[in-house]
Amino acid sequence: MNTRITLAAVALSAAATTLVPAPSLAAAEPSTPLVAEPIVIGHRGASGYRPEHTLAAYKLAIQQGADYIEPDLVSTRDGVLVARHENEISGTTDVADHPEFADRRTTKLIDGRPVTGWFTEDFTYRELKTLHAKERLPQVRPDNTAYDGEFKVPTLDQVLELAVRKGVGVYPETKHPSYFDSIGLSLEEPLVAALQAHDLDDADDEVVIQSFEVGNLKELDEVVDVDLAQLVDASGGPADLPGTTYASMVSAEGLAEVATYADGLGANKFLVLRRGTTEPTTLVDDAHAEGLVVHIWTLRRENQFMDGRFKVGTDPDAPGDMAAETRAFLDAGVDGMFADHPDVAVAARDAWLG
Structure with missing residues (x-):
């Protein structure tokens, strides 16, 4: 199943709206x-496994039924x-x-924060290919460490080739785009070129580009x-x-501004x-009123990542009730979910759909 996220019939204003402080996220009816059919996005793949x-x-x-896979770029x-x-x-x-x-x-100073380590921008791809991937959360997911050293760092092209071959959507995130712009390694142009090369750059293609920043999304919208x-x-x-906060961006006025350049x-x-x-907050209803779909992140099976009522x-590090958590968000009206354990989210979504 592959489901588009946009509503073709929604007309959005092109006028900019000043962002204002958000109201309290009051409870709302579901x-x-x-x-x-709400989508399931494999968060960094099936990263729980x-x-x-x-x-x-x-x-x-993909084997577990995710509708989209997500590469951070x-x-x-x-x-x-x-x-x-x-x-890093x-x-x-x-x-x-x-x-x-x-x-x-x-x-290095990344988005105003000092970070120490090794950085991709200091390696050529040929050098990066000599490295092997390992589990990022070994204490939480010790079973995954059995695969340390087995896999390489994939390129965007390799991920797109896989998605096209398997018939699933791709949901790339541009990481630190303004930082990469500042060092002469803009992410947007090679991303668009890769999508074009794989014939994935049209409105009806199952691709969603996401970012925590605003400027590059507005650039991509053009x-x-x-x-x-x-x-x-x-x-x-x-x-x-x-000076702009995410709280202001999820106010009614902020969402109206987001809708001028984004679809979700x-x-x-x-x-x-x-x-x-x-009870859900008003965010889903407020976003839907502007024609914006809402995809939430991130559903993870382990207790520590859940609200108390879903813990077991x-x-x-033990499994909580991720199926119940998935149903709760579906009942709240979300249009999709990022999941580290796509199989659990897909099964719960399909059962919820009946």
């Missing part, structure tokens, strides 16, 4: 999804887009075990016809708009169902 952002993780997500020094959660790769590769790259360990999703977190704000909202799940509550037992 909403209805804008789409007939395989090291994230590997072809093995993406393949397993960063750039190498020679401009090759690769799938990594961050441009000490937690997701064996780079620290390569003495030939020891002198590349450094500290040059590509695929769907765009504005990511919003429960705190902070876009790195490229100092990728929301921290606790913006829809607050911790310790059973006291072990933070």
Whole structure:
């Protein structure tokens, strides 16, 4: 099943709207999804079962029924887009075990925050190919460490080839786009070129580009016809708009502005169902009123990532009731869900659909 996220009949105003502080996220009656069949996005692949952002993780997500797979995109020094959660790769590769790259360990300011480690932009793709992926959360997912060293870092082209071959959608995220712009490695042009090369750049193609920043989504809105999703977190704000908060962006006025350049909202799940509550906030209804679909992130099986009412037992790494959590968000009207364990989300979604 592959479901488009846009509503073709919705007319959106092109006029900019000033962002204002958000009202409190008050409880609302359960909403209805804008789409007939809410989608499941394999978050970095089936990252609950395989090291994230590997072809093995993406393949397993597809086998488990995910409608889309999600590559986070960063750039190498020679401009090759690769799938990594961050441009700092000490937690997701064996780079620290390569003495030939020891002198590349450094500290950089990324989105205003100092980060120490090894960075993709300091490696050519040929050099990056000598590294192997490893589990990012070994204490939480020790079974995944059995695959450490087996898989390489995939390129965007490899992920797109897999998606086309298997007939699933692709949901790429541009990571730190303004930072990469600042070092002369813009992400948008090679992303659009790759989509064009794989004939995935039309409005009816099952591609959604997402970003926590705003400027690059507005730029992409001018040059590509695929769907765009504005990511919003429960705190902070876009790195490229100092002074703007995500709270202001999910106000009624803020959502109207988002709808001038994006088709959907990728929301921290606790913006829809607050911790310790059973009633949804008004966010889904407010977004739907602007023609924006709502995809929440991230559903994970382990207790520590869930609200208390879905936990089972006291072990933070033990499985909670992810199926119940999935149903709760579907009842709240969301149009899609990012999941580390796509099989659980797909089964719960299909049962919910009846």
